[in-house]
Amino acid sequence: MRHLIQPEDLSNQEYMELLEATAHIQAHPDLYKERAKGKILGSLFFEPSTRTKFSFDSAMLRLGGEVIGFSDAQGTSSQKGESLADTIRIMSGFADILAIRHALEGASLLASKTSRVPIINGGDGGHQHPTQALTDLYTIYHYKKKLNGHKIALIGDLKYGRTVHSLIKTLARFDVDSFYLVSPEELSMPRHILDLMEDRYPNIKIHVLHEMEPAIRECDILYMTRIQKERFFNEADYLKLKNSYLLDEEKMELAKKDAILMHPLPRVNEIAIELDSDPRAVYFEQAAMGMYVRMALILKLLEEQDD
Ligand code: NCD
Numbered sequence: 001m002r003h004l005i006q007p008e009d010l011s012n013q014e015y016m017e018l019l020e021a022t023a024h025i026q027a028h029p030d031l032y033k034e035r036a037k038g039k040i041l042g043s044l045f046f047e048p049s050t051r052t053k054f055s056f057d058s059a060m061l062r063l064g065g066e067v068i069g070f071s072d073a074q075g076t077s078s079q080k081g082e083s084l085a086d087t088i089r090i091m092s093g094f095a096d097i098l099a100i101r102h103a104l105e106g107a108s109l110l111a112s113k114t115s116r117v118p119i120i121n122g123g124d125g126g127h128q129h130p131t132q133a134l135t136d137l138y139t140i141y142h143y144k145k146k147l148n149g150h151k152i153a154l155i156g157d158l159k160y161g162r163t164v165h166s167l168i169k170t171l172a173r174f175d176v177d178s179f180y181l182v183s184p185e186e187l188s189m190p191r192h193i194l195d196l197m198e199d200r201y202p203n204i205k206i207h208v209l210h211e212m213e214p215a216i217r218e219c220d221i222l223y224m225t226r227i228q229k230e231r232f233f234n235e236a237d238y239l240k241l242k243n244s245y246l247l248d249e250e251k252m253e254l255a256k257k258d259a260i261l262m263h264p265l266p267r268v269n270e271i272a273i274e275l276d277s278d279p280r281a282v283y284f285e286q287a288a289m290g291m292y293v294r295m296a297l298i299l300k301l302l303e304e305q306d307d
Helices: 012-027 051-062 084-094 107-114 130-144 162-172 191-200 213-218 235-241 273-277 283-306
Strands: 040-045 066-070 097-102 119-124 151-155 178-182 205-209 221-224 260-262
Touching (some): 012 130, 040 084, 051 130, 084 107, 097 107, 107 119, 119 130, 130 162, 130 260, 162 178, 191 205, 205 213, 260 283
Parallel strands (some): 040 097, 151 221, 178 205, 221 260
16 A cells, blocks of 8 residues: 655656646646546644645645545543544544644654554654645646756754655655755754765755854755754754744845745744745745645545555
8 A cells, every 4th residue: 555654655757746646736627627526535634734734634625535634633532541543543443544743753653653544754753844845846846847957955953853854865866966955963864864965865965054154155055943842842942943944135235136944834033924925935835735745635535545
């Protein structure tokens, strides 16, 4: 059975097929209105979410399917002590596909062991967020018309940010030029991901920085992220780092004219509101495109399940 737990679960060819399918859905949404008729998405969000949960739900509804689930595990049997494995075993009898977000790293992988239907990881702790990476990939493809050759800046919390963990692994497979990894020392990209880059993609240049200006000047894609407050062990550490980077009009003047500015959202205070009207700022479009990407993904997994 197919699941999407981490970026490695899809081949490069499948990524390209999903990008093409997303573009087609976005251009002709009416053609897809009944494609998942009679199917049910279980939307199991044990951790807070706005974009991911509602873009999954909306994607399923726009395909003609139905949605069951929760956005707060209070009120479910997990409060009585039911294990995640048992919750999934039960829910996979009620739904045809499950999207799960959970605070524990590896929760989706565990879920895939007891599920009878495809599992999509909607974020597992500070680990991975493959559908955000797919959304990011599509956004880059949409604006830049290609995936290869880019210089990409990942800025902010690279330690706990699951979106950047999935994005770097996904983009590396498409011959990008370089990554500029900008974070405070305490929040740098995990060693195992840096080692993987070195071993598997020796041609991709990696620049590790603490200042964002050089990256802003050089890069084609600027990807800002929020400091992940909920993953810190104590508040003092968070308070010390929370305002590490603020991208404003003045700093954005350093950027290339055809750069794009992305953010998985929610933003806290990494991007000044004044940049919302900068034509290079695409984060709201990026969020909107997440729905079409999830339509393509749900269809693919449901079709494979039916085969
Ligand atoms: C991200 C997440 O949940 O990891 N949000 C999202 O899904 N768009 C990013 C974040 O919360 O900082």
